Amino acid sequence: MLINRATMFKEAEVTDYRLYLNRREFILGASAASLLPLTAEAGAPAPPPPGQRLQATKNEKLSITDKPNAFKDVTSYNNFYEFGLEKSDPARLAHMLRPRPWTVQVDGLVHKPRRFDIEEILKFPLEERIYALRCVEGWSMVIPWIGFSLSALLKQVEPTGSAKYVQFTTLKDPEQFPAQRPSIFSLGGLDWPYVEGLRLDEAMHPLTLLTVGMYGQVLPNQNGAPVRIVVPWKYGFKSAKSLVRIQLTAEQPQTSWAKAAPHEYGFYSNVNPTVDHPRWSQATERRIGEFLRRKSPMFNGYADQVGQLYAGMDLRKHY
DSSP: OOOOOOTTOOGGGSOOHHHHTTOHHHHTTGGGGGGSOSSSOTTOOOOOOOOOBOOOEEOSTTOOOSOOOOHHHHHHSOOBTTTBSSTTHHHHHGGGOOOSSOEEEEEESBSSOEEEEHHHHTTSOOEEEEEEEEOTTSEEEEEEEEEEEHHHHHHHHOBOTTOOEEEEEEOOOTTTOGGGSOOTTSOSSOOSSOEEEEEHHHHTSTTOEEEEEETTEEOOGGGTTTOEEEOTTBOGGGSOOSEEEEEEESSOOOOHHHHHOTTTOOSSOBOOTTSOBTTBOOSEEEETTOSSOEEOOGGGGTHHHHGGGGTTOOTTTOO
16 A cells, blocks of 8 residues: 655654554554644644643743743644554543542662652642653654652652662553553554653753643643653653652663664663664754754753763763
């Protein structure tokens, strides 16, 4: 079967072909949705109703000055593979997620392991930070996130001297996440639950945000409710959503995408325009709502803040 792509788009802007083969939508010819312009899709589900309001102090020092994308775009065009492969799947199926009650277990190599209720997490002093989220497929958006530095939570559990890495684990519940259900049409290549990780020094960096909201309210389900990580100098898939466990370890975690396709998705996954994805260039990106592409800055524009974390490393080898 031949698929005619609009000439203005590149391979980086469509779903991974390997994953498409596992999708009923592809078999039925519904893949045309992935060829639409990078903006809110026609006929996309309405944005979620306003959620609980969150009071947060804007952190100008850790924010960029770019204008945020429209709330509708951010909540109707995004990746959340537990709901499905299409960019519209999270918004379409988000009603299945139950973000209350919710707890996050923080344990591993710590002196004081704890289980945090989401209401406890919401009592931390909250900041609003405007971060650009860059996705490996070649698109980006600017979002006013609400949360606090992950280091504040980790300090409460007191990491031991043996802790070198932090592993993040997403909820595994096929009743709430339909793409986790065994099926010939389910997402191939990923083991559930979804796992991501950082080095401890990356996790303790002030920019790494434990995120509970955006646009002045709690996180919508399709954006990772009720709590997620945002690591602004890395590609978006590093920022694990709907967290249920944060574990400190001595060994580098086996993260989901690095395990499924190690030649394409390394552990570090820093935004690095000089290191191409095996199937497309990472040198440019398209901001949602814009037509022209722009150059991708090193570390997504945060080189001055995080570059020292990788001093002496070969970033082509440690991609």
